[in-house]
Amino acid sequence: MEAKPGLIFDVQRFSLHDGPGIRTVVFFKGCPLRCRWCQNPEGLLPFPEIAFQAERCINARACVRACPCDAIVYPAEKDDGAPNTAKRIRRAACDRCGLCAAACPSGALRVVGRYYSVDELSAEVLRDQPFYRASGGGVTASGGEAMLQTKFLIAFFRRCKEHGIHTALETCGQVGWERLVGVLPYCDLVLFDVKAIDPARHRQLTGYENTLILDNLCRLVADGIQIIPRIPLIPTLTTTPQNLDDIALFLQSLGLTAVHLLPYHRLGEDKIHRLDSPLLPLSLPDLSLDEVSMIANRFRQAGLTPISLHGS
C-alpha cells in the first residue's frame, strides 16, 4: 500500500554532520515546536509556503501578472527603508497557489515544500548510494519534524532499509510513543534534541513542556536503539550553567555517552524574513570557540563525550 505523499522542503546531498559518513538529509516540513532559535523556519508549517528572497529579485514583475489574487505588493514595501527585507506578498490575500513562483524567472519567489511519493524520494536518495557505501553514510530524516508524517516516514525508511541504506532520524521528540515505536524497526540511529530539563523553561523556549519528550528519550534508551542526544547551545537560553548541568546529569543517568553540541549561528535567521514566519530573529552574538570548548569541558567532566558540530 502506497503511503500518502510526504511534504519535504529540501533534500541536501553530501551532508556531513547529521550522522556518520556522507549523507543525504531529507528535511520534512511541519513541526510541533516553535523553538525560538529554529534555524529552518521554513520547516515549521505543515503546508507549502511561498518564500520571497529580495536579493534575487530582478524586478521582472512576472509575479504581478501571474497572481490571481492580487496579493503581490509592488513596489516592495520596505521595512524602514532597509534593503533586502522587502516583503513582496500580502500574506492575508495570498492563497499560496504558487503561480508567482512558477513565473518568477530569477528564483526570488519560490515554493518551499514539495510533495514526494515514496518512490520519488527513494529514487532521489538512492542516487548517492555509492557514496554512502564508500563512506559509511546514509540517509537522515530531519526537519521540521519528520515524525509528524509517520506513515510516510516509515514507508520511506523501510524502502531505504530494503536497499541496505543506513537511516538516521533527527527528532525533537514531541510525538506520541506509539508513533515512534513504529519507525524504530527501520531506523539505525536517533539524533534526539535535548534543549532544557526544567519543564517551565522548555515551554518558554519551545512552546511546549518537555514531559513527553523526556519520557520518549527514556523509552528509546530502554529500547536499546543507538541514540545521540543533540544540544543546541543558544547563548543565554540553553547555555545557563544550571541547564547544562541538568542536561548532563540527565543524560548520564540514562547511561548515554556521546552527545552532539550544536553552537548557535544566525544562518537561519536570514530565512525568517522571506516567509510569513511565526518566528522573530534572535540576533544573538555567536559563541566563541573558547565558550564552546568550555561547555564541552563541562560535559566531559560529567563523564560524557561531547562532539561539537561547527559545520563549514
Added chain:
Amino acid sequence: MMTTFPYKDSAQALQFALGYFDRLQADADIRATWLKLRAIVQLKMRDPDIQAYVDTRSGTQMQVRAGVAAEPPNVVISLTADVFHQIYTGQLNVIMAFATGKIKTRGNTGLVMRTTWTLPAAIRIYREYLKEIGVKEEKGSKKIKIPTRQSTVSGERPMRLKERFLHGERQVCIERARYLTESYRQTEGQPAALRQARALRHILNHLTMNIAPDELLVGGLTGKSLAAAVYPECAGQRILGELPTLETRQDNPFHIGPEERRELEEMLLYWRGKTLEDYARSAWPPQVADYYDKIAPFILTEIGGIAHQLLNHEKVLQLGLEKIVAEARQRRGSAAGEQADFYEAVEEACIGVIEWAGRYAAEAGRQAQIEVDPQRRIELERIAKVCQRVPAMPARTLQEALQTVLFVHYAAQMESYVSAISPGRIDQFLHPYYAADLAAGRLDRRAARELLECFYLKLSESLPLFDSDATVAFSGLTSWANTVIGGTDANGLDATNDFSYLALEAMERMRTPQPNFGVRLHANTPPEFRNRVCQAVAGGIGNLQIFNDEAVIGAMIERNIPLAEARTYGIIGCVEPAVPGCSFTSSDAALFNMGLCLELALNNGCGRIVTEPIGPATGDPRSFASMDDVVEAYRRQVAYLVSLMIDGLEGLARVHAAHKPTPFVSAFTDDCLAQGKDVTAGGARYNFTGPQGVGTATVGDSLAAIDQLVFREKRVTMEELLRALDDDFEGQEPLRQLLINHAPKYGNDDDRADAWARLAAEIYCQEVGKYPTYRGGRYQPGLYSVTMHIVFGLLVGATPDGRHARTTLSQGVSPAHGRDQHGPTAALRSASKLNQRLVGNGLALNQRINPKGLAGPQGAGILDGLLGGYLALGGMQLQWEIVDRATLLAAQERPEEYRDLVVRVAGYSALFTDLSRAVQDEMINRMEHEI
C-alpha cells in the same frame, strides 16, 4: 638633509628589502612580535616600486614573500622607498610619518602599530645591514653589491632552495637561442635530423653551467637560474614584438637586459621565414591560416613545439646513453639515406648530453676544490662523481637515477619544447634505486626524501616564456611536468610502494609548482594509501589529481592499446594518459571551441563576435522543428570545423617531421631505433594526436535550455531566444534568469541536462576519432581546457544557458561556474555520465571543496568516501580546488559564478551566495580564524 634609499632599480631594491626582512626574522623579539599578529601584512613601496608581504597567519611561521599576497591582506602599508629608508635609519619618526601621511595604510592599522616597539632593534639591524653590504649611510653610492640571502635563511636544504626559487627574479635566458642559431647557421643544407642533433650538442657544449649553493642535483634548461629559454624556431617571432614590454607586463614579467635583447632581436631576424609557424602557413589550406589568426574555432598548440611525452626514463636508467649510442651506431652500419641520418643524429644528440654531464662533473669538481665548507665540499665531490657516470652509464643509486632523469628531462625540453615533458611514474622506475640505497645503508628515508624534494624544485625551474596571448590561455608559470604515483603493474596487480608514499610526502612538504602531481587509484589500491592521499588533500594540497585506473584503461583499450600496456599508463601534461616510453601522442595538439559551434548552429554558420561566416550554413534556427534539427546543425558545424582543424594539424605534423625532428627523445622511445624513424615521423609504437574540446557544460546546458523552454514547455520562442542572444540579453534579464533558473543544468545529477552535455561532447569526440594521423596513428579527443575556456569565451556571444557574451565557457568537463548547486556528489555523478570511453586523451574535472569542514581524520574519511563513490561510478579524473577565504570573497563579488558553494552546518541547509552580506562576512571571518 636626510639620506635616501640606496637602490633605483626595483629588482635590486626588492632583493635588498628581502635580505633585510630575513635579518629581521633572525631577531627573536621581532619574530615573536610578528608571529603574534597572525596576519598578512602587505608592503607597497614606491620609487623604486617593490611589493612584498609578510604572512604570519599560522602563528608559527613568518613567511616573507615578494609580490602581492594571493589572499587579501589584513593591512596594506604604502610608502616611498625613501621614507622606508629614513624610518629604518632612525632619521624619521614612524608616528610622525603616519601623522603626516608619509605612510598610508589600508585595513587594520593597529596591527602595524603593535610592531613599533621593536623599531629600535629593527633600526640597529638595518644599519648593520647597510654596513655589511657596503652602503654608506650618508650618501647612496651607485655600485653596491647585491646581498645574498642564503646565509640568514634558516630551515632545511629543500626549504632554503625553495625560498630562493620563490624570491628570485624571473629572467629570459637567450643562450639556447644563441647556440641553436649559431649551429643552424653552420648547418644550412644538411638533413634536418642532423641539424637538430648538432644544434642540441652545440647548445649543451656551451650553455653556462650553474650549480647553486645547497644543490644536490644539477642541470637546467638555461644558463641562469630561474630563467626561461627562448625557442626562436617555434613561434619565437611572436615574442619579438613584446620584448620591450616583457619586463613590465602585468602577468608573468621577465627580466631581460638591453644587450641580450638586442642580440635576441638580431637572432630572430635569422629565423624569419624559417619557423614552424612560417613553414606551417605555407603547408596549410588558406582557411586554416585565417582561422589560426582569429583563434575563433580552434588553436593549434602544436605550432609551439610538440614536446608532450612520457620519456623512457626506465630505459636510460637501465642501459645508459652509451649503450643507446652503440646500438644506433651498429644499426647505422646497415642503413642508408634518411635512416642512416637518423641514427647518426641519435648518436650525436646522445653524445651531446653525455658531454654536458661531463662538463657538470668538471664544474662540480672545480667548485669542490675551492669550497671552504668541508661538508659542502663532500657534496660537490659527490655531484662530480654522479655526473661523471650518468647518464652515460646505468644508474646505481637514487641520486644517480634522479640526476639521469633530470639531464634527460632538460635535454628533451631543450630539443623540443618546455611543455609537458613528463617524468611519469616516478614511484615505479625510481623505487629500485631507493630500495638498493636503503638496503646498502647508503641513504635513509629522510635523505631520500630530501633528494626527491630537490628534484621537484629542479623540475620547477624550467619556466615557459609565453607571449601575452598564450599567457592568458595557459596562465601560471608551469611546464606541466606530470608525475603520477600508485596504480597497477602490467599484470593488474597493485603497484603502490614505499616510494609512492615518499613522493606524496615530499609533495606535501614542498608544494612546488612542479611536478604536476597525480595519483592513480583502482579497486585494489591499499585503503591506507587512499586515505593518505585524502589526508594530503584535507591538509590543503591543492594541485593533486586523481585518476581512476578502470576508466582510464577502459578508454585506452577503446583506442586499441593492449591491456597489459594500458595498465602501466602514466599521465602527460595535464590529464593525458599514455603508455610510457613507447608513445608519441602529441597530447596537446590543439584546443577546439565547442561553444562556438553551438553559436554557429544557432546562427546559420555565422559568429556573433566574429561576425562572418565561419561554418557551413545549417539553416535558420527559426525553422527548426525539434531538438533533432538543433543537434544536427551543431553536429555539422563540429564536423566541418574539426575537419579543418585536422587539416591544420596534419600540415603541422608534416612540418615537424621535415623541420623539427627530435632525435634525442627518439633515441630511447620504443620502437624508433628498431624502425629507424624519428618520433615526429611515426617511429613510436603508439601514435596519437590529441585535440581537446572546450565547453562541454556550456553547450550541454544550452541544449538543455532550448529543449526544456523552447520545445517542451514552449515558454520561450526560438525567435525570442535568438533575439536575446543577438542583444546579449540587453533589456532581457528576465529571459536570462529564466534560462538560468528554469532549465536543468549539467552538474546537478539531473539527467535532463546531463544527457545533453554527454551528447555535446560525444559529437565532438566522434568527429575527432574518425581521422588517422600523419604519423600512422589516430586522432583521439580530450575534454579539458587548461585556461583556454576563458579565451574561447571571449570569442563567443551569449549562449542559451544564460551565459553573457565574451564571458568564460565552462572549464574542462566541470559544470559551468556556479551552476552545480547540489553538492559534490551530484556533480561527480553528472561527470561520470559522460561517455568517457571516447575520451582517450583525458578529461579534467575540477571541484571546489572546503577543507575546513574536512579537517582531521574524519575529514579525510569523508574525502575518501567521496573518492570511493566516484571510483565506483567509473569517473575518470578529479581535481579538488580548495575553497578558502579568497574564494568566499570572490563569491561575494560575483555570486552568479559561485552558486555551488554550499554552507554545511548540522541540520541546516543554504547556499553561501544566498546568505545576507553580514552573515557572509561573519563566515569569512570565521574561516580566517579557523584555518
